[in-house]
Amino acid sequence: MQYILETSCYPREHELLKQLREATFEKYQFWSQILTGYSLLTVAPALPDDGKITAIDPNREAYEFGQPFIQRAGVEHKINFFPSDAGKEPGIKFEGKEEGNFDFAFVDADKQNYLNYHELLMKLVKVGGIIAYDNTLWFGTVAEPEEKVKELALRKGRNDVVVVNNFLAADPRVELALVSIGDGLTLCRRLH
Structure with a gap:
């Protein structure tokens, strides 16, 4: 799965997305594509400040893993997460x-x-x-x-x-x- 870590695969990837992807891979290895907030962190910054995302996922742990990255991006207020x-x-x-x-x-x-x-x-x-x-x-x-x-x-x-x-x-x-x-x-x- 080396190709996942190559930055050339993500030419416009924001630095926080890169950090989240690499942290996810480090923790989950093969299952590196499970939801850890990557999709949320991709979409939320593009929304207007009052825009909202309703995220539904049974895996609260994976969401919480990505939450610090979402917080650092300053977009947590746009996300309503429902486990x-x-x-x-x-x-x-x-x-x-x-x-x-x-x-x-x-x-x-x-x-x-x-x-x-x-x-x-x-x-x-x-x-x-x-x-x-x-x-x-x-x-x-x-x-x-x-x-x-x-x-x-x-x-x-x-x-x-x-x-x-x-x-x-x-x-x-x-x-x-x-x-x-x-x-x-x-x-x-x-x-x-």
Whole structure:
């Protein structure tokens, strides 16, 4: 995993992001891409001072690991963190007033629940807003026949992602683009 530490892979990476990425790798090694606030620290500085991020993740420890970096960046006031498994219990009781008030949603969670998240987010994200789904290429296996995917763990995730990709491609409520960066990112713009 040496490529993760090479700075040439991150040409515009803020110094705090670099420090967080390196600290995450040092602590978690192979699992260096788990959420430790890196995505939050990437987005929060770009928001206006009164902008808000609602972050839902079951792993409070990982969030707390990244929290000092978020604090040093001076953006902690923009983040509402909810330690919850969004696939089972959103952790937030949406009361209806939030409907149509989100500009953007980024989903990097359990792939078998992506369709559940999609239905919730279609209510929360306003018309014209964006929902981004991470890992929609699933190591390139979505382009392979299922029987050619050797590892069982990869095959399970692949099948979940194929179902999601097919659903999103046919959903008339969104316009989408699959961006082949990283492990694939699908951007859905809510049409109605």
